Amino acid sequence: MNMVEKILARASGRQSVEPGDVVVAEVDLLIMHDLSGWLTSRVFDKQVGGPVRHPERVAMVFDHHYSPPTEDAADMLKANREWARRNGIQLFDCGNGNIHHTVVRRGLVRPGAIVVGSDSHTPVHGALGAFAAALGNDSHAGTVLPYGKAWFRVPETVRVELVGTPPPGTTARDVALWLVGQIGEGGLIYAAVEFAGPYVKELPFWDRWLFPLLCVDLGAKCSFVEPDEVTEEFVRSLPPGAADRPAHSDGGEAARVLRFDVGGVAPQVACPPTVGNLADVSALAGTPVQYAELGGHAGGRLEDFRAAAEVLQGRRVHPDVRFNVVPSSREVFTEAVREGLVLALHEAGATWFPPSTGSNQAYNMGAMAAGESMISTHARNFPGRNGSAEANMYLAAARTVAASAVTGTITDAGELA
Amino acid sequence: MTTVEGPVLQARGRCWTFGDNIPTDRLVKTKYVVEPMSVIVAHVLEDLNPRFPLEVQPGDIVVAGKHFGQSSGRAIAVKALKATGIGCVVADTFARTFYRNAFEVGLPVLELPGVSELVSDGDVLAVDVAAGTFRNEATGQERTVAPPDAFLLEMLRAGGLIPLAKKRTDLFDPAT
Numbered sequence: 001m002n003m004v005e006k007i008l009a010r011a012s013g014r015q016s017v018e019p020g021d022v023v024v025a026e027v028d029l030l031i032m033h034d035l036s037g038w039l040t041s042r043v044f045d046k047q048v049g050g051p052v053r054h055p056e057r058v059a060m061v062f063d064h065h066y067s068p069p070t071e072d073a074a075d076m077l078k079a080n081r082e083w084a085r086r087n088g089i090q091l092f093d094c095g096n097g098n099i100h101h102t103v104v105r106r107g108l109v110r111p112g113a114i115v116v117g118s119d120s121h122t123p124v125h126g127a128l129g130a131f132a133a134a135l136g137n138d139s140h141a142g143t144v145l146p147y148g149k150a151w152f153r154v155p156e157t158v159r160v161e162l163v164g165t166p167p168p169g170t171t172a173r174d175v176a177l178w179l180v181g182q183i184g185e186g187g188l189i190y191a192a193v194e195f196a197g198p199y200v201k202e203l204p205f206w207d208r209w210l211f212p213l214l215c216v217d218l219g220a221k222c223s224f225v226e227p228d229e230v231t232e233e234f235v236r237s238l239p240p241g242a243a244d245r246p247a248h249s250d251g252g253e254a255a256r257v258l259r260f261d262v263g264g265v266a267p268q269v270a271c272p273p274t275v276g277n278l279a280d281v282s283a284l285a286g287t288p289v290q291y292a293e294l295g296g297h298a299g300g301r302l303e304d305f306r307a308a309a310e311v312l313q314g315r316r317v318h319p320d321v322r323f324n325v326v327p328s329s330r331e332v333f334t335e336a337v338r339e340g341l342v343l344a345l346h347e348a349g350a351t352w353f354p355p356s357t358g359s360n361q362a363y364n365m366g367a368m369a370a371g372e373s374m375i376s377t378h379a380r381n382f383p384g385r386n387g388s389a390e391a392n393m394y395l396a397a398a399r400t401v402a403a404s405a406v407t408g409t410i411t412d413a414g415e416l417a
Numbered sequence: 418m419t420t421v422e423g424p425v426l427q428a429r430g431r432c433w434t435f436g437d438n439i440p441t442d443r444l445v446k447t448k449y450v451v452e453p454m455s456v457i458v459a460h461v462l463e464d465l466n467p468r469f470p471l472e473v474q475p476g477d478i479v480v481a482g483k484h485f486g487q488s489s490g491r492a493i494a495v496k497a498l499k500a501t502g503i504g505c506v507v508a509d510t511f512a513r514t515f516y517r518n519a520f521e522v523g524l525p526v527l528e529l530p531g532v533s534e535l536v537s538d539g540d541v542l543a544v545d546v547a548a549g550t551f552r553n554e555a556t557g558q559e560r561t562v563a564p565p566d567a568f569l570l571e572m573l574r575a576g577g578l579i580p581l582a583k584k585r586t587d588l589f590d591p592a593t
Contacts, residue, residue: 022566022568024588024589035450035451036491038451039450039451039491039492039493043492043579047579048579072451076451118490118491118492119489119490120488120489120490120514134490134514135490135514135517136490136491136492136495136514136517136518136521136522137491137492137493138492138518138521138522138577138578138579139517139521139578141579142521142577142578142579142582143578143582143589146582146589146590147582147589147590149589149590151568151578151588153566185438185484185487186438186483186484186487186510186512189484189510189511189512189513190513216487216488216514217487219484219487219510219512219513220513221513274438274440276438361447362447363447380442380488382440382442382443382488383443383464384442384443384446384447384464385442385447389464
């Protein structure tokens with residue numbers, strides 16, 4: 001069995017499982033943000049009720065709001081707080097950070113665990129060697145909260161092997177975006193996607209993170225990187241949490257293997273209307289942007305702020321651009337302060353926002369008027385998610401976002417004068 | 418507007434066609450997510466076809482292309498479609514969160530690769546999800562595919578996951 005199959009077998013009390021089996025498994029962690037938590041709590045209270053079986057295995061993170069901008073939003077957050085308190089659920093209130101970064105940084109996600117959440121990017125936790133899948137509100141309200149369990153169909157595994165060394169200006173984010181274009185949106189529906197090969201093996205943890213993150217765009221159920229010494233070292237850096245139960249593949253064959261040489265990948269931009277609409281940055285050069293942002297599930301990492309500071313060294317943000325930077329967690333902000341990145345980006349003209357998920361769905365920030373454009377490290381670019389359906393969201397790596405903030409048009413950092 | 422309740426796994430009605438890669442964000446826009454269902458359902462899919470929320474009739478059938486319901490896993494998107502009273506959704510392929518949510522909230526769906534090439538907007542279709550059969554009455558074209566997994570059909574017949582879980586304590590709460 002591979003990692004995913006071993007975790008599902010353990011958690012469902014079976015000796016073994018095979019792709020296609022439907023199992024009911026014990027869930028180690030349910031994560032919800034302020035919106036999904038609100039929807040799920042309402043379904044639970046109205047249609048299920050009763051005690052939450054394992055409240056210590058449930059976490060709610062307010063990340064779409066860092067401070068409620070309206071009375072309605074304040075009402076929602078207040079209701080969420082009361083619901084969490086009443087049910088004994090762990091709450092990470094406004095200002096803690098993006099849901100996925102926060103639960104990782106606080107040591108709640110462990111190798112070998114089963115992690116579920118309504119947020120569609122929940123599979124990102126496969127980067128730590130967890131089995132992580134996005135489920136709907138009714139799974140959470142109907143089985144995870146009352147019984148601590150969820151049903152799963154065991155997925156077939158597709159191994160994506162990446163070889164080669166990209167050019168110096170190309171980062172892991174570019175390679176990850178490029179892969180969505182290569183494999184295609186919905187190209188691996190229902191699969192467990194294992195990211196492997198020498199390119200992935202050499203990446204540090206927070207760059208590996210970007211690959212399981214994108215599996216939802218491929219249509220996959222979950223994704224993982226086989227836990228190794230990089231995973232172990234990262235987990236040792238986290239606060240102590242629940243016991244690690246790492247699962248390692250024992251040579252089970254993948255249903256399919258896809259190999260890609262990343263040696264020639266140029267910096268990428270995912271253009272509206274979908275994440276799979278990729279182009280080399282050079283093809284978009286000169287497109288005006290009014291907003292640039294480092295933030296979201298795929299951004300707001302220390303690596304992004306370092307890259308931006310490097311690009312902005314000796315340069316300033318263009319007066320026509322609002323360059324907003326959003327730490328993915330309080331921990332990242334602390335590290336950015338210590339490294340001098342906060343002052344460097346501030347003095348170059350960027351604006352720091354509180355740890356959160358930033359402009360994701362424009363709840364607290366990031367709405368655009370018709371005709372406006374943003375380039376960001378976010379994970380999604382569907383029209384209407386950021387204000388007007390006539391606004392444009394371009395997704396790119398931090399280097400490209402920072403370079404575009406300098407010129408006011410989409411720009412390859414390597415082309416800056 | 419009436420809502421079809423319970424285990425109706427067959428549908429016959431006019432079809433509304435949509436394209437590939439439709440995200441849930443466009444089924445139920447973010448600004449409506451926290452509104453009451455009566456408001457949400459009045460705006461479902463309006464950006465892609467403004468006539469849909471106004472004219473859709475109970476029993477109508479939604480036909481889409483590839484990867485229908487991608488993006489956010491919000492079950493509210495499926496609940497909004499169900500609240501229009503449509504009989505079922507047929508698509509070339511579904512995003513897996515949409516597919517899972519559909520069975521969990523009791524909206525019949527059938528994955529039928531190539532279906533988007535078989536229909537024109539407004540054709541009358543007959544679909545039996547449990548049998549995996551499809552017929553376009555306007556053209557006479559018929560297709561049969563493997564029906565959904567037996568566990569998923571059991572969920573649909575129960576009216577969704579919440580009623581199923583209450584019934585199947587042997588699966589979800591074996592200690593009691």
